[in-house]
Amino acid sequence: MVEDGVPYEPLVINNLSTTLEFELRVVIWNVTDIGVFKGASGERNDLKVRVELFMTGIDLEDAYEIYYTDVHMFAKTTATYNWRIIKKLRLPLASLSLKFTLIDNNATHDDDALYGSESLSLDALTHTTMTRLRNDDKLVDPLDYIVTFDEPMGQGMVELWCQSYWCAPFEAMGCPASVTSCCNRRDMAADFFDASPEPAPFCGWLKLVCCGRTGYRRRVRRTTSSPAHLHCTVSLLPKEVADQHPAGQGRSAPDELPEPPDRPSPNLMFTDPVGYLNLVVGQQTCALIKATSVCFCGVLILGIIAFVIAQIVIAARMP
Secondary structure, three states, X not given: OEOOOOOOOOOOOOOOOOOEEEEEEEEEEEEEOOOOOOOOOOOOEEEXXXXXXXXXXXXOOEEEXXXXXXXXXXXXXXXXXXXXXXXXXXXXEEEEEEEEEEEEOOOOOOOEEOEOOEEXXXXXXXXHHHHHHHOXXXXXXXXXXXXXXXXXXXXXXXXXXXXXXXXXXXXXXXOOOOOOHHHHXXXXXXXXXXXXXXXXXXXXXXXXEOOOOOOHHHHHHHHOOOOEEEEEEEEEEEHHHHHHOOOOOEOOOOOOOOOOOOXXXXXXXXXXXXXXXXXXXXXXXXXXXXXXXXHHHHHHHHHHHHHHHHHHHHHHHOO
């Protein structure tokens, strides 16, 4: 739970039956320091933010609504939205809070949460706003919040580490399944991340070190990475003020918000094919494709050279 940052001014309980109309505006700017990835390549997310609004009236009746931002495709450590959510409500309320969830948007199966949900209480904001309005004092300015997500959903972290080391090709070359089991999404030991480093086995005759325990330090660094942070601005306006300064849902007018500047261009496939491939499949996969291509070209060139030399030798021996 993220505490409301407004200096609390208690709400006088007189005239609670008299309610006033307000407009709640929540602008989600961005999410930074993302360290959990659910994308197929293990290095990105198609990220959206789910915002759940919980209200309890003075009559103790509950209300619930849910909102979503748009999707930041191919987001890595930062996702930008500039997305506004507007909700008309009546004050006073017994309780008002928001719950944020970072979600990887999937087209083929259920969406995945990257971290445990975090809540932001707005009780102090509602009480202070009502008190100042009744006392004809200056209203509360828009408040900036940083919501911290520090409970990563473990499976995404496991997949990130496994895919970053590309265990699957090693397994195909003969690595023991007990070492590369994470790549096939099989069950893993409960102490996988807590166990001490072990000597790495070798992969058959190729003598390639398997990935299972060789990346222990990098694995620990990834699982203990800094939490993600969501930056948002919350304002609560009386109806008269909101009508004088209207704003649209999302990024739409009036008071239009700018388009995120850091999202990949739809033309990237044509202007920078390599950059687009790196973005879609991830840096590790792209590096594997490049290495495979180089090896194939090298073998092809050597084959051509050997063929030419053979032809020259045959021609030289002919009478």
